[in-house]
Amino acid sequence: MLEKALSGSKLYWTWLIALLVVVGAGFGAYLVQYNKGLMITGMSRDVSWGFYIAQFTFLVGVAASAVMLVLPYYLHHYKTFGRITILGEFLAIASVIMCILFITVDLGKPSRILNVMIHPTPNSILFWDMIVLNGYLIINLVAGWVTLESERKNVPPPGWIKFVIYLSIPWAVSIHTVTAFLYAGLPGRGFWLTAIMAPRFLASAFAAGPAVLILLGYLVKKLTRFDAGREAFETLAKIVCYAIILHIFFFLLEVFTVAYSAIPSHTSHLQYLYFGLHGHSMLVPWVWTALACGLTAIVLLVNPRTRQNPTILPIACVLVFICTWIDKGMAMISGGFVPNPLHEITEYSPTGLELMITIGVYAAGMLVLTILYKVALGVKAEEEAV
């Protein structure tokens, strides 16, 4: 089936080559990091995780959100999602690959990465994160590929694939829950020490992932003849709507608990993010932008008139993306590390090289996504031509 990725329009090839160039640039930047160490990043003794781990956290969410298509389609036989479920699964594959790449570029000693498997350590959440991420990758590869293959051959998918697909539903929840546990169980990090971390992660994921999918759907519709169908878009938009409301609601719950209890080790982080602390306020404009985007998106998505409008919906989706990306891709990590355990403030911002590596990983993910989508859409087109 992969041969479908080998023939395409000029635009397709230009796009692939452009992505390859960006991946190459990112790889070049990574070689510098590999040589000099993580000193080339903006990370520090106090903020010891940065952009890489933040992007990883965000993308785990995008990966998990495939369940929002799989679940209605396979569990509730919601036929409308029939045409795009595969796009969700392939988005999940590309996202998990980016997650794994981000973890790898974040390591101080990447050559020793196998130590995680050679010395399995069940008391470390990172060990479980590795298991669930790799498991999810395999599940989606198998489920996506096998269903697509049988679709192409015009035969019903084999019976056992049902089991894999059902498995993917709790598994998707697990990847984001386990990722939340990476942070949520740490003593002395007040910002992360909250039981609502996993639900918050899931809510923002179920907003961000489907929003990305809607945008991809529009793009695919523009570039190919493939149309997921109006109803599919509308249902997805409703999912985004509920999820972003939950996301903001969970955030407000957090604000109440932290502010009303007024425990300094918990309040100081939110204070740093939203108002600045002791004159340090680098993230303040960002987090307010996120909040404004989230609230605007809610207004646009709740109202059926704007939600169903094909020009406004993509705008709302972009707003949702900005809101959730700033929330997880920037604020989540710095918010936990600033102030540090000695109540000192060291701010974090990524360096140019760090950004280049980040963009390189994103380009690699898009490359995978483009190829997978090319295959999937090729099969769909063939099928429709028959």
Next chain:
Amino acid sequence: MGVDRRKFLKLAGVSAALGLGGTAGFQLLKPGSLDAAERMPTPYQMVFPSEQGNSDVTPNPERLKGRRWGMLIDMRKLTPAKAQAAIEACNYYHNVPKIPGKQEIKWIWTAPYPNVFPETENRWADPDIKNAQFITMCNHCNNPPCVRVCPTKATFQREDGVVMMDMHRCIGCRFCMAGCPYGSRSFNFRDPRPFIKKEYPLYPTRTKGVVEKCTFCTERLAVGKLPYCSEASGGAMVFGDVDDAGSELRQLLRKRYSIRRKPNLGTDPQVYYLV
């Protein structure tokens, strides 16, 4: 090393209640087995031969034996000069590099009272204490979150409570840094060697990409000596066995009031401050 009857009964009861059974219970039942376990070299000992260069498995008969090591810092005795001497000794003998800026390496350093004891500071405390610079280092917690989160067991706890780092196993994920509630760990963002002013040849230097911290000078304990900082502190830093009621450390703890950093987190830090 004997376990007295009462202690044994208590520990056996607790471990049975916790369902530990297995090794822990067994070791308590047969104190001899603990000695046997003690004779086993830790991965760290295998990798880092002791100062005298004896890398063989038989332990040095001179070594200091303790069930649970701890450090006591007497803030009435700790002058800035003594603190400085302790810090310099540690840095020199462990080849701790002096890297400027926020990617620095710190094993033992000083910080003001409100930073070392955030949320517990008392505005009206004795100004001598309030304005003092406190020594801070790894607390060698009894229940160390850094060990809990490490995905490769590169951070581990020895039988005697010392929390160690295996520099050859560390993958540099920095989870332990997020896990430590005391900011006691440092990461080698770059090759530290050019930043070592004068290298001490008997202790290994580190590479880029691994985490490091205070080790309670296990290489010194192994040859029957006290940690460098304790030795250099002019009596202000007392090292000892917190499980031994007769140790100097325990006597001081009995006589004077002591505080620990963030005791509410349940990490059970083994660095005590006499105030």
